[in-house]
Amino acid sequence: MIVADDAAPDAATLTVWGEALAELFGDVELVIVANGLPSAVALELDALCGGIPDLTIHFLADRIDHDAAVLVGLDTALGDWVLLGEPRPERLPVLHALVTEARQGYQVLAAVGGSGGRRRSADNWLASGYFWLYRRLTGRTILRPPPVLRLYSRAAALFIAGSADGEMLLKAGYVAGGLPAHVAHYAGLATDAPRARTWRATVSKATRELLSATTIPLRLAALIALTSGLLSLLYSLYVVAVYLLKPDVLPGWTTLSLQISGMMFLFSLLFALMAEYVLGIYRGLAPRRRYVITRELRSPKRRHATRLNVVGEDGSFHLGMSDEVSR
Structure with missing residues (x-):
């Protein structure tokens, strides 16, 4: 699952990751959450959806916070496992390692890198103090730097998407009891660059996340x-x-x-x-996030089109999509 904040993902990279995931899991669906993108980028995503198998794109009406958009993707995901992260070629070996750990019974897996963009010293000091306060109030430790890849079971994904502090749980190494977690550290793995936010947006997000996590x-x-x-x-x-x-x-x-x-x-x-x-x-009260999905696109191409049960326009039932549709 990918959140597109500014530009459309690279088609070649998505194809490579789709093939790799299909080998590991069998049935795969690539999900892109278009976070209030302009018309030009939306048209690029339209063209992208027609050429990559098993791709679904959700278009949000308005731009929301990146972590909130990730929760939208978790809420709409249908698979038994949900993978979060920016697809990069150098991260494929890490993905194989996470899948190996998942077979041991873990429900939450995170891969943390050891290098990447650094915050300014003042920002780093304030962030350390905030995360210390968050840990003291909630008992949860926030991973720093944030994980570059996160693999959740369906139960863990639903729990995070339905939690009031879901945005902070995305950065935590431990989610909840009954969901065994494993955090793997890779010193040579580059982390994602910090997202640019204004001071006002940063303070507003920090206050909202802290108040939603504890009473x-x-x-x-x-x-x-x-x-x-x-x-x-x-x-x-x-x-x-x-x-x-x-x-x-x-x-x-x-x-x-x-x-x-x-x-x-x-x-x-x-x-x-x-x-x-x-x-x-x-x-x-159950937490309810406000977001509007204006449009949903699904790729006409399927890797396992012959496994679908389809009822035609005339009411006839047959196994698999027709050759004209599945090409």
Whole structure:
């Protein structure tokens, strides 16, 4: 499964990878998610779909984040195994190694390279701090650099696509219990270049992924609200004590202080209760990502066309597509 963000993939490379995958798995479907591409690139993909067997292209109406587009591909994939990554000739041996490991029972496999584009020092420092905080809050370790190839079983792919923090699970070495994972490191394998994002987009994505992965920030806000309410209650007792013990209290100070502290106590209590109800609603709702697939193209060519059961236009049933269609 490939996400096309800017340009159409190379036809020759896709053909080579399609043949290699067909030898390893038998039935193969190449999936391209066109992430809000312009008309010129869409026309290139139309022409590409007609020449490569077992190719499916999903056109998204609007450009979304790259990781979100990957989740769209996971959600629409039909195979027993899903392979994610940019097809490059030097990565074919790594693919064979991942398939060998998958035969040992692993459900999640990742190949991590050891070289490639580096971030600036300030960006690298901030990213390290963010991933440390994410690991402390969620217990998951994010692979750095990100995997160049990822192989998921159907169960793992569905779990990631249906998780609220699916975008971060794509970068994690461990997904969930019951899904054995294996991470292979290749020192000589080049990693993908970091994707260019503005600071605003980076901060927005980091905040969204952190809040979708854990409810600790909201619980922390509720705890601060309860602490504030308790302090307001203690301040009310202090105001009453001052009124009873000091003879020179200004007129109106006690009444005004009790009103303010009482309102702060009620507001803090209401916020804490509302936070608990919001958490209950959050747990009961399944995550739903907003995306629109405007068009879907399927290649007329099939490697195993004779294995398909087809009903013709006249209602007659026969095994396999006709020779005119399968050519």
